[in-house]
Amino acid sequence: MYYNSYIQDEEAYRNVVRRIWTEIMEWGKENMRIYPWRNTQDGYRILIAEIMLHRTKADQVKEIYEVFIEKFSDFVSIVDAGSENIKSELYSLGLSWRANLLYRMSEEVVEKYNGVLPLNRMKLMELPGVGHYTASAILCFGYNLPEPVLDTNTVRVIGRIFGIKITDSSRRSKKFEKIMYDLIACGESRNFSFSLIDFAAMVCTSGNNPRCDICPLKSMCCFYGKEMT
Numbered sequence: 001m002y003y004n005s006y007i008q009d010e011e012a013y014r015n016v017v018r019r020i021w022t023e024i025m026e027w028g029k030e031n032m033r034i035y036p037w038r039n040t041q042d043g044y045r046i047l048i049a050e051i052m053l054h055r056t057k058a059d060q061v062k063e064i065y066e067v068f069i070e071k072f073s074d075f076v077s078i079v080d081a082g083s084e085n086i087k088s089e090l091y092s093l094g095l096s097w098r099a100n101l102l103y104r105m106s107e108e109v110v111e112k113y114n115g116v117l118p119l120n121r122m123k124l125m126e127l128p129g130v131g132h133y134t135a136s137a138i139l140c141f142g143y144n145l146p147e148p149v150l151d152t153n154t155v156r157v158i159g160r161i162f163g164i165k166i167t168d169s170s171r172r173s174k175k176f177e178k179i180m181y182d183l184i185a186c187g188e189s190r191n192f193s194f195s196l197i198d199f200a201a202m203v204c205t206s207g208n209n210p211r212c213d214i215c216p217l218k219s220m221c222c223f224y225g226k227e228m229t
Helices: 008-031 045-050 058-071 075-081 085-091 096-111 121-125 132-143 152-162 174-184 189-202
Strands: none
Touching: 008 174, 008 189, 045 058, 045 075, 045 132, 058 085, 058 132, 075 096, 085 096, 121 132, 132 189, 152 189, 174 189
């Protein structure tokens, strides 16, 4: 049953949202990956992880992230170190080009917010280099707030289940945002979002051959049922 049909049946939509949430949470209990940035609710550490994870696989980031956090424990330490030192730390990930951005961001957080990230989406997005996704990730992963985290992975899962065409702009789509918000409104937005990201990486993979054989959602999935529109 694809998304347009649920518009006419609110009860059916709520039931399928609850089932998706339940199945993803159950899957996550057994399969959610463990990374150091997932064992913290420190907004600074979440932000550093998101910067390092930009177009870089998580397993490549893990060791460098831990070394970086040990050397630079907060925004003040980044400002004190200077942009050139930060650039050399990020070089091995191919992200040295983001060092100046991180340095300017740190300066602003120290000057405007006394070194503590604001718990406000609009204020976060005013910081250099912080866009919609990063602001949502900080609020959801760092503070367990009900913020929809939409990236190419979470969008892929939602689009396939509901039979919604996925495009480059889907991450900014109000339709996808609403579905994701309704999912995290069921509770535990942080763990659900981590579980959904991992589910996309390990089961609902990109390309034409996802692991539908082990997917607990295949009975309701339009992609599996060849109902994509």
